[in-house]
Amino acid sequence: MIGVAQEVGRVQIGELAKVTGTTARALRHYEQAGLISSERASNGYRVYEEGAAVRVRNIRYLLAAGLTLDDVRVFLPCLDGDVAAAPPSDKGLRVAWERLAVLNERIAAQTETRDRLEAALRQKAGGLIRPAA
Amino acid sequence: MIGVAQEVGRVQIGELAKVTGTTARALRHYEQAGLISSERASNGYRVYEEGAAVRVRNIRYLLAAGLTLDDVRVFLPCLDGDVAAAPPSDKGLRVAWERLAVLNERIAAQTETRDRLEAALRQKAGGLIRPAA
DNA sequence: TTCAACCCTGCCGCCAGCGGCAAGGTCAAG
């Protein structure tokens, strides 16, 4: 083993992938997209600091909610709280609010659509078929 | 002009695209995906019957809400109401309810995420920046 | 020394929902 963790949190990509439930490939992708950063060891290996895991989990959480990497980039500085990253700039915050508004619209649209679909289904199904609940 | 409409609603692809606010390309795509159907004139041109416009608008509506073409295929039979298409089969209805449940989950996830983001933003912004509303 | 298990950087592939273009047929008007 290459050092289970000399200093806590100084971890390489495979480990980070494992603990965050993702893949090294995805992590490199996030880095290239500017969502995470890494130092390099003398051999060129990426080394992640403590807190990276939190950040990555935040990323995954937002992605899972249907946000794009661009969106995530906007919101991340507001989520890390403690870790580095630019303290959310004024402009950054404005943009974040804008994206949030967009998100709200999307949710509204989907909700409306769902309601209509549900109504249509109830009507078609008479009473034969019921919501899975 | 090739006949502004001999019988009302017997219309070709460009017209249908125009009235539904989409493109011929997209309509062919929907057809290939099995979402709409068309007869052919003797010259090979697609001819759409009345009601196609409604169907297409339904499709666009659902797509705009973030559904996939697959999803749409599932829900369409329940929306046409009058037009042809298979009368929503029993199995079809079950599947539709399932998809609806998925949609609900997605909405829930997004809503939760939005709430968290909003909270984070409020905290970061103190009171400097306010929701766009 | 050799091996396995890591890591690196490309670069191509996939899915979805089309856009866009080529190469050709059809039709009505001038």
Place this chain on the structure above:
DNA sequence: CTTGACCTTGCCGCTGGCGGCAGGGTTGAA
């Protein structure tokens, strides 16, 4: 008879978020 607006099929391209592989270095253990 030509023009131009329409239509046809087919295929390649693009965006996003990676997956996966090739080709190569580094490490620690046996």
